[in-house]
Amino acid sequence: MSHKLPSDEDIAKAIVSCLSEHGIVNSQKKLGELVRRKVKDEQNSYVVSDRRIRRIAISRKLVDLELKYKEEKYSNLPHKCPICGSRLKRLKNMTIFGGTVTLGYICSGCRYWTGLKRNVPARYIFTSRR
Numbered sequence: 001m002s003h004k005l006p007s008d009e010d011i012a013k014a015i016v017s018c019l020s021e022h023g024i025v026n027s028q029k030k031l032g033e034l035v036r037r038k039v040k041d042e043q044n045s046y047v048v049s050d051r052r053i054r055r056i057a058i059s060r061k062l063v064d065l066e067l068k069y070k071e072e073k074y075s076n077l078p079h080k081c082p083i084c085g086s087r088l089k090r091l092k093n094m095t096i097f098g099g100t101v102t103l104g105y106i107c108s109g110c111r112y113w114t115g116l117k118r119n120v121p122a123r124y125i126f127t128s129r130r
């Protein structure tokens with residue numbers, strides 16, 4: 001039995017096919033299991049992490065993503081999205097004093113956002129794009 005990593009292309013195909021079968025997959029772990037089952041064949045046992053599958057699904061816009069968050073206090077504010085690695089943009093609002101106040105951060109690459117308290121992704125819900 002050999003171990004070989006499937007290409008991003010193989011994984012992307014498996015993600016699309018899993019989601020068209022199931023319509024909705026309500027956790028990253030579940031999507032991982034389904035995709036691994038799909039890319040596995042008789043000769044090869046593939047090792048693909050849940051994180052890699054999630055990253056491909058999001059960066060290639062293969063899925064619609066809904067995020068559930070839990071809040072945590074920051075040790076320091078983020079510069080990069082914890083989900084897709086894109087740059088975060090500041091969400092600002094004007095104050096009555098004419099200045100601006102930072103309300104939070106929003107990702108330029110996916111739907112992640114956070115207030116000044118950190119939104120930690122707690123659950124991913126993937127649905128097929130139609």
Ligand SMILES: [Zn+2]
Nearest residue numbers: 081084107110
């Ligand atoms: Zn992002």
